[in-house]
Amino acid sequence: MTTSLxxxxxxxxxxxxxxxxxxxxVPGAIRSIRSSPGALSAGLGILAFMVLIxxxxxxxxxxxxxxxxxxxxxxxxxxxxxxxxxxxxxDVFSRTIAAGRTDVLYTVLVVVIALVVGSVWGALAGFFGGxxxxxxxxxxxxxxxxxxxxxxxxxxxxxxxxxxxVILVVTIIPLPEFVRLARAEVMTKKNWQxxxxxxxxxxxxLVVLFKHLMPNSWRxxxxxxxxxxxxxxxxxxxxxxxxxxxxxxxxxxxSMIARGQADVVNGAWWESFFPGMGVLLLAIGCQxxxxxxxARNRGEQR
Amino acid sequence: MTTAKAEPAGREAxxxxxxxxxxxxFRTSEGFKPVLHDVSFALAEGKMTAIVGETGSGKTxxxxxxxxxxxxxxxxxxxxIEYAGDxxxxxxxxxxxxxxxxxxxxxxxxxxxxxNPVLSVGKQLIDACRAHRRVSVAQAREIAEEMLGxxxxxxxxxxxxxxxxxxxxxxxxxxxxxxxxxxxxxxxxLDEPTTGxxxxxxxxxxxxxxxxxxxxxxxxxxxxxxxxxxxETCDDVVVMFHGYIKETGTVVEVLAHPKDNYTEQLLRASxxxxxxx
Numbered sequence: 001m002t003t004s005l006x007x008x009x010x011x012x013x014x015x016x017x018x019x020x021x022x023x024x025x026v027p028g029a030i031r032s033i034r035s036s037p038g039a040l041s042a043g044l045g046i047l048a049f050m051v052l053i054x055x056x057x058x059x060x061x062x063x064x065x066x067x068x069x070x071x072x073x074x075x076x077x078x079x080x081x082x083x084x085x086x087x088x089x090x091d092v093f094s095r096t097i098a099a100g101r102t103d104v105l106y107t108v109l110v111v112v113i114a115l116v117v118g119s120v121w122g123a124l125a126g127f128f129g130g131x132x133x134x135x136x137x138x139x140x141x142x143x144x145x146x147x148x149x150x151x152x153x154x155x156x157x158x159x160x161x162x163x164x165x166v167i168l169v170v171t172i173i174p175l176p177e178f179v180r181l182a183r184a185e186v187m188t189k190k191n192w193q194x195x196x197x198x199x200x201x202x203x204x205x206l207v208v209l210f211k212h213l214m215p216n217s218w219r220x221x222x223x224x225x226x227x228x229x230x231x232x233x234x235x236x237x238x239x240x241x242x243x244x245x246x247x248x249x250x251x252x253x254x255s256m257i258a259r260g261q262a263d264v265v266n267g268a269w270w271e272s273f274f275p276g277m278g279v280l281l282l283a284i285g286c287q288x289x290x291x292x293x294x295a296r297n298r299g300e301q302r
Numbered sequence: 303m304t305t306a307k308a309e310p311a312g313r314e315a316x317x318x319x320x321x322x323x324x325x326x327x328f329r330t331s332e333g334f335k336p337v338l339h340d341v342s343f344a345l346a347e348g349k350m351t352a353i354v355g356e357t358g359s360g361k362t363x364x365x366x367x368x369x370x371x372x373x374x375x376x377x378x379x380x381x382x383i384e385y386a387g388d389x390x391x392x393x394x395x396x397x398x399x400x401x402x403x404x405x406x407x408x409x410x411x412x413x414x415x416x417x418n419p420v421l422s423v424g425k426q427l428i429d430a431c432r433a434h435r436r437v438s439v440a441q442a443r444e445i446a447e448e449m450l451g452x453x454x455x456x457x458x459x460x461x462x463x464x465x466x467x468x469x470x471x472x473x474x475x476x477x478x479x480x481x482x483x484x485x486x487x488x489x490x491x492l493d494e495p496t497t498g499x500x501x502x503x504x505x506x507x508x509x510x511x512x513x514x515x516x517x518x519x520x521x522x523x524x525x526x527x528x529x530x531x532x533x534e535t536c537d538d539v540v541v542m543f544h545g546y547i548k549e550t551g552t553v554v555e556v557l558a559h560p561k562d563n564y565t566e567q568l569l570r571a572s573x574x575x576x577x578x579x
Contacts, residue, residue, distance in 0.1 A: 194419070201403040202485065203430075
C-alpha cells in the first residue's frame with residue numbers, strides 16, 4: 001500500500017528541475033505566488049504573526065528596548081543577544097519587536113483612516129455628483145500631481161515632525177485613490193435595479209447609499225487598502241529614517257535603520273538588517289492580503 | 303381568476319392618478335430625444351389598468367415618472383401627473399419620498415436584479431417596512447413574515463434568512479411583490495412582472511397579483527405587451543405606440559372593437575382576432 005501511495009505522490013508532485021515555466025524566473029515565481037489562492041492566507045498569517053509578536057513585546061522583551069548599555073557595543077548576534085547589539089549597547093531583538101508595535105499600529109491606523117474617510121467621501125461624490133464631485137476631482141488631481149514622498153516631506157517641513165503629523169501626511173497620500181475607487185464603484189452601481197428598488201420603497205438617499213450600495217462595493221476598496229498598507233508602512237519607516245518620523249527617538253524601524261547605518265560599513269549589518277526585515281515582512285504581508293482579495297474578486301466575477 | 307368586467311360603469315367614480323398631456327424626453331449627447339408625446343390617461347381607483355405597447359413605446363419611462371424614479375437624463379417638457387390634488391411631476395426627490403412605498407409602489411421586471419445581493423430577504427423587507435411605519439424591528443419582522451406568507455412563499459421564517467441568489471426567479475418575483483406591498487401602497491405599478499419567468503410560473507404570479515390587488519382594494523397599473531394577460535386580468539387599457547397614446551378604454555371596448563389601426567395590429571399579432579366579441 002505504502003509503495004503505491006509513494007508512487008502516486010511521485011507522479012503528482014513536481015520534480016525538482018521540472019518547475020513550471022512561470023515559476024522558473026524570479027519575477028515569474030513572485031507573480032505566481034501573488035496570484036495563487038494561498039496569497040490571502042499567507043498574508044494574513046504573516047500579519048497575524050507580526051501582530052502577535054508586537055503584542056508580546058508589551059509584556060515581555062529580553063531587555064528593555066529603550067535601555068542602553070545592556071550588552072557590549074555593536075556585538076554580533078549571539079545566544080545572549082539574538083539580533084546582536086547596536087552602537088549604544090541596546091539589544092536589537094528587543095528593539096525590533098518593540099518597534100513592530102509602533103509600525104504595525106501606525107500602519108493599521110493610517111490605512112483605516114484613509115479607507116473610511118476616502119470611501120465615504122468618494123461614495124458621496126459619486127452618488128450626488130454636481131459641484132461636490134467636481135471640486136473633489138480637482139482636489140484629487142492636485143494631490144496626485146505631486147510625487148508621493150516629496151509631498152510628504154513638503155507637508156512635514158511645514159507642520160513639523162510628530163505622531164499626528166506623520167499620520168496626517170501618510171494618510172493624505174493614498175487617500176485620493178480610495179476616493180476615486182469608491183466614487184467609481186458607487187457610480188456604476190447607483191443605477192442598478194436594486195438601488196432603484198431601494199429608492200422605490202421610500203428609503204432616504206443616504207440609506208440607499210450606505211446600506212444598499214456600499215456593502216456591494218467594499219471588496220475592491222479592501223483590496224486596495226491592504227495593498228496601500230504596504231506602501232504606508234514603508235513610508236512611515238522612510239520618514240523615521242530621515243529623522244522626521246513619529247518621534248526622533250521613538251523605538252521605530254525607520255529610525256533604527258538610520259541609527260545602525262553608520263555601523264554597516266564596519267560590518268555590523270545586524271543593527272539595520274533586522275528592523276529592515278521587519279518593514280519588508282509587514283509590507284509583504286499586506287501586499288499578499290491585497291493580492292489575495294483581488295484574486296478572489298476576479299474569481300467571483302468570472 | 304377574474305375576467306374582464308363587462309360593464310364600463312364606475313369610470314366616473316374617481317381617478318386615483320390623472321396624467322394630462324405629459325411629455326418628456328432624454329438629454330443625450332446628440333441632443334434632446336423626445337420619448338413621450340401628449341400622454342393622457344387616468345388610473346381609475348380600485349381598478350387594474352394595463353399599459354400595453356411594444357418595447358420602446360415609453361411604457362416604462364411613464365411608470366418611472368409616476369414613481370419619481372426616472373433617470374436624471376430624463377426631462378419633462380410639459381403636462382402633469384395629478385395625484386391627491388397635487389401635480390407630482392413637479393416634485394423633487396425629497397417630496398417624492400413621501401409617495402414612494404407608502405402611496406405608490408412598483409414591481410420591477412427582473413426581481414433578482416432588483417433585490418440587493420448582499421442583504422438577506424428578511425432584512426430588505428424589514429427595512430422597507432420601517433421606512434414607512436413606526437414599528438419596532440420585531441414587529442416589522444412579523445409583518446414581513448406575514449407578507450411572505452401572503453405572496454405564498456413557503457416556509458417564510460426560513461426564507462427570511464436567505465439571500466436573493468437562493469431564490470428561483472418565480473420566488474424572487476414573489477419577494478419583490480412582498481417588498482412592494484409591505485408599505486401598503488394605494489397604487490401598485492407592475493412593470494412586466496412576468497416577462498422573465500417560465501410560462502408555467504407566469505400564470506401563478508399573475509393570479510397572485512390579481513388576488514392581492516383585489517383583496518387589498520388597491521389600484522394597479524400593469525405594464526405589459528401580453529394582451530392575453532390584459533384580457534384576463536385588467537379593467538382598463540391604455541395602448542401606447544412610440545410615445546403616443548393610441549387608444550384608451552375598457553378592456554372589452556378596446557380589445558373587441560379597436561378603433562385604432564395599431565391596436566388592431568397588436569391584436570392580430572397576438573392572434574386575438576378569434577377572440578369572441
